[in-house]
Amino acid sequence: MSDAATPPETAHPDTQMAQVVLITAVATIGGFLFGFDSGVINGTVDGLRVAFNSQSIGTGFNVASMLLGCAAGAALAGTLSDKFGRRTMMLVAAAFFVISAFGSGIAQSSAEFVLYRIIGGLAVGAASVMSPAYISEVAPSKHRGRLATIQQVAIIAGLFVAFLSNYFIAKATGSALNKWAFGFEAWRWMFWMELIPAFIFLLALLGIPESPRFLVARGAVDQAEAVLTLLSSDHSAKRKVAEIRQSLTHDQKPSISDAFGRGTVFKPIVWVGIGLATFQQLVGINIIFYYGAVLWQAVGFSESDALLTNVISGAVSIIAVFIALALIDRIGRKPLLLVGSIGMTVTLGIVALCFSQAVMIDGKVGLPGSYGLIALLAANAYVVFFNSSWGPVMWVALGEMFPNQVRGAGLAVSGFFQWIANFAITVTFPIMLSIAWIGLTGAYLFYAVCALISVFFVMNFVRETNGLELEEMTE
Template sequence: MSQDILNPTASPTMASSNTNENTWFVVFISCIATIGGFLFGFDSGVINGTVDGLQTAFNSNSVGTGFNVASMLLGCAIGAFFAGTLADVYGRRALLIVSAVLFIISAWGSGIADSSLEFILYRVIGGLAVGAASVMAPAYISEVAPAKYRGMLTTIQQVAIIFGLFMAFVSNYLIADVAGSSVSPLWLDFEAWRWMFWIELAPATLFMFALLFIPESPRYLVAKGKIDAAQNVLSRLYGKDVAKDKAAEIDQSLAQDHHSPKLSDLIDKVSGKVRPIVWVGIGLAVFQQLVGINVVFYYGAVLWQAVGFSESDALLINVIGGGVSIAACFITMALIDKIGRKPLLIIGSIGMTLTLAAMVFAFANSATDASGNLVLGSLGTLALIAANAYVFFFNISWGPVMWVMLGEMFPNQIRGSGLAIAGLAQWLANFAITICFPIMLASIGLAGAYSFYALCALISVFFVIKLVHETKGIELEKMQG
């Protein structure tokens, strides 16, 4: 399988375009695409400060619980799948615009909802937006950015996600502080928790209008037979001297029997089996969730309290955690186009294996008080350091690099379909981990649950070494499936 995953041949046309390359324009349109990542993070984090208000408004203890979180994740899975497939029909830019509209609808609707069912409906719409943005932003960036710094630009997506999450926490805190609590009336006599959702309208609207000023992906335009339009975009990106040759190179990379990509292209015509690169993409997507990153975030508050931090320290701890994550992503941005994607994945997997093992040791040797709360004692410091080190290793590797690779590893013919399947797998794995954690906690305990995540991290080391192939510096037209 290894010989047909990638062809590391460099592109002569792109090598000659360095002097005419419009770097600032490439960076500009890439940053606009990453606003989708910011909204991804903001929409995921805003719910944390609104649970009390939702329970009071709807007289229900179910809103904001695991089912509602999981239902949004199913929306993400559906959004990722259909965005990937529909992007081959309507375009990458068009699907990003659709995701922006869905973010606006979700933000407005979540704030005006008068019942749990109505609220869940709008949150699922938000999930569709998050799923679409999660696959389309890295795909768009990979298709407009030159290979030499494609990884760095795509990594900005992860920074944007973390920054969006952080800004949701800050926004919730400031709104609740001004109002007195999340259930207290604020502006126009609406409760503060409603304004927490409505704040998202500002970046979502900015995203929608900014997308009107970026071009469509030239790879998509060639696939649809719009060669002149593709050459115009390529001229703006890389200069007129190489636009025609590059368009021809993209055209040649598409299937000879049909240009229009479709889901059935994922099946190899000779063997009749799913292409190996698709399984690699699914593996990358699933392992990102099997290492337990979301559970570590969800259980973080217990760790802080077990070590003795007061509730008032929570915001500062979140700031520090966010700072660690963003710092890790900047390290990735500096290294990903120099040392490559595969070494970062291996380093991250090894680091996560060791830090998760340290957390398992702390949990296995801890006690519980009369109320059932975790008592780590002297092992609390070890658990906290290990947890933050784990987040660091995740964010220098699997956090950003998985999305970078999914956006660039598939050949032009199957990029949309490959992303659809991999994105669906990623969000379904996220859903499964979220649902299964309480069951694992009740059956095998916290140490047992984290042992499973540590084992998955260890297996991911061998998965990367054996099956994942480097994409650093390789033109998208040279990717083989």
């Protein structure tokens, strides 16, 4: 299919819905790569430390370097998509995924590795805001929540596949540090596995249309009607085009300036987006994604068992996202966020308590008695609460909460803050781990406090968007 294609004026609803699902599936490959690229680093931390001879701060920066690119990618993609299109920016992201996956594996120095990870970060940042925005702009309102939630399913699936790939590669070689095929270290092959989905994404994007709301904003009304007819019907397509045109500021094309207000720097709705994006990171979820293997080894797990624990967490995450998938269009976005915040506060508190009991066992740090099992169960319960609430719902909310005129700019600003918060949390974790009076206990206690604050943020500032058309969103 293509933008210029002229579909039949009357198509069966099942065929139209199948088209929407197919387009959504292609867009969410970006989410899969987002997850894979974020999760693959988990099993390579030791390899990077040895290969580049880095200490805790250097290792933290190597792991977190991608996130600087993510911040820039999110900020640039949101604004550039208003100029060049949602699909165009996803195509650029796909090409960057390919470059980053190959380059990260061939890197011979920390500086070279950081460069390729930043390129990957640009791709992840762009995909993180463009995929949910694109899905929200092509999906019918009554199915929008479930379809947009597939993005989180894809992210978690990407994480899970990365964890699984890392586990099997490390198991085949005995360690991520050992050499594997063609004499290259196992950790390099962990990055190269990403080339497969990256090429699939690049090719699949050539077969989907541009966002109809972008086309209307750029004056391509006939193309927008053709896309909407493909996804709904000729009658509703004409009505929807008229609604989109009315929702856009007359004689003004969307730009980054639409995010700014008077007196408070950003418009109130943009501040809410920033809050949602930032709190999603301050609860510490990516510490488990990025440092899971290091985390569990720090309390006595072997490398193999730690990587297997990551696989279990990935599988649990996928199940949790399906819970959100079943509930998001039934009970709404706000209730899921509230339940998630409360659940994360409790489970993070339990994890912090368990880590406070760590002792030396046979010369190694470990958790005595049943504390290890309780920590493992609480950590996975935390993952369930996150991935059935804040994981998918934050992206759904950001994709639909902004008015058409502000969507690109609002996503750019919110996405930028989301990745800056991610960077701050990720780069500081190994530093906190190395400071005796903070350690794992202090780190997880901080994340628990942030989760508690997010309860009050959701209660007071987040509006419900379930069942509303995008044209009904207001500032």
